Amino acid sequence: MATIHLDRLTKAYGALKVIHGITLDIEDGEFVALVGPSGCGKSTLLRMIAGLEPITGGEIAFDQKRVNDLSPSERGISMVFQSYALYPHLSVRKNLSFGLENLRMKRPEIDARVQEAARMLELEGYLDRKPKALSGGQRQRVAIGRAIVRQPKVFLFDEPLSNLDAKLRVQTRGEITRLHRQLGTTMLYVTHDQVEAMTMAQKIVVLNAGRVEQVGTPLDLFERPANLFVAGFIGSPRMNLYKGTVAEAPDGTRYVTSPETGRLEGHVVGVEPGRDIKIGIRPSHFALGEGAGAQWLDVDQVESLGHETYLHGRLNGAATTTIVHVQNHLEAAIGDRIGVVARAGHAHLFDSESGLRLGEV
């Protein structure tokens, strides 16, 4: 178990900079997800921490000890690859014991660890099979097993669930979080899937174009996204965004307004009237209602999942598409006009130019 400290870490391929000075602290035993779109540098960052990718600048420390120049095995990490990277010609048992044999560990100790890992991952019946004879989910468990037996200080996962089907992905997600509870080891988990990050991690690091956009708990990111990128990336379906302005009432109170949302009253601090902003409202933060402050949604598309309903449409005849999440089944048809109300305190305001969060109303 270890804490990880990244200090102004950079990576460049020739003139091309891909990681732009990342500073990050990971607590001992924490489960941290690195999430971001394809090509944001999350896998590169993980591979730098693993020692598979040379570091251009900055420092990586495990437990306050600089590890920049240590080989992957000396860093005491284990890694689970997206492709599993199992040794194809070796049995499951040999795959699990291969790394331990490198350490010249005693045979009984190796056998004990392999048995223990196989028991935890329900692989006991498959120990003498080759990877070829296993299903995708079983191979994934072998890859995790190979990481466990080394009893590493840090687990690194590089999109480990990408090659699994949807059902297996949900199941394995649960298994990995259970594993984290059991072992209590620091885990670093790279994914492009924000649902994985939200459901598994204690702390999420959102990366974009080689920079950290925001670090926080899943709920932090959901409720207080630091900027437009995080607002758009976290949450599914994504947050509705509208162009709006800040206005001032004759009595001096400020409010925000946009064609889609109408007038949203609230405590708008530090933003001068007349300023262009972006208003973000999550699909789940609309309520059905036709009373005061209601806006009208012209329904273009209805997605009914039985226990919940997503309405796609346009608010007040505006061009931007709005998605509204309804908690239960709603009998709606294309072309219907439905009244919706934005929940107070759940409209996020962002600066149009910098994209930074201004507050909420």
Place this chain on the structure above:
Amino acid sequence: MSDLSNDQPPHGHTPKGRKLSAMLDRALEHVMAVIEWPFSLLQRVIGLRRMPYVFVLPNMILFGVFVFVPVLLAIAYAFTGGTNLLIWERPFVGFDNFARLLNCGSFLDPASCELDLFWTAVFNTGWYTVFNSAGTLVVALITALVLQRLTRGKTFFRAVFFYPVLLSPVVVALIWKWFLARNGLLNAVFADLMGERVIFMLEVLWSRFWVVYVSIWFHMGFYTLIILAGLQAIPRDIYEAALIDGTSRWRQFWRLTLPLLMPNLLVVLVLLLIRSVQAFDEVWVLSDGGGPGTANTFIVQFIYETAFATDVRLYGLASAASVLMGLGLLLLTLFQLWLAKKVET
């Protein structure tokens, strides 16, 4: 037929490519128009089920004339005697030729055999096969491993090692003969260093060494390429996993690279063994006809000389030797197939 080609839109990515493919389509239509009627006539006569055989017939004829018939002829000749070329003028002698070839006091001592030259050739071919196969395999493997690791000039060096393969065996042998000659380049160096010249191809051990050396130099590029292809097919992340597992370079090679490369190595070994047993041309030229003495006389040379290069042309004896060599290769191949299956499981 002409309708068929019209159904398929031409597949060209660029307008130019599309135009070319349309032109080819039209040309094909004309060809089809000319050759269609004999085929449809034929199909009406022999039926659709027999048509596939018509299409493979040209190749089967070539294969038959140049492979099957000669094999059968050689077997037939092996049971005949005399010096006549035409088979119907040759007397049937049963297993006489084989008996002569196998007539030995001890199979371990060529001198005790009736045809001591044949057995000398068998032993010569034997050691050549062992040293040439092992040598080429090891050198090609090492070269491939080094090439795989190169970050720069990979293509260049791959080409450098492959170029000798493109040369004619006789050319290769002549180049090396010149290089190894009494007044050759190598002797110039030798003379400077040791004060005396070595006439390499006149000393038994030296000549055998150079025969194997030249053969390795000549053919290794081809095998390097096969091994390199195998190396490139091993996923990189396996090595990353091994790195994280703390695997030493040495163990990486023995426990990961070598087993994963085994199918390719086996192919290389099969080709090497067969080609070594068949070796003739470059060795014959390099060693001036198998010399010194009979130190580099191989089976194929014995067959060639028995049948074509002596005053009394013993086609039957030569054919019998060919059949024996063929049987030997067959056994070798069966053994390798068995080995390949074993490696797979």
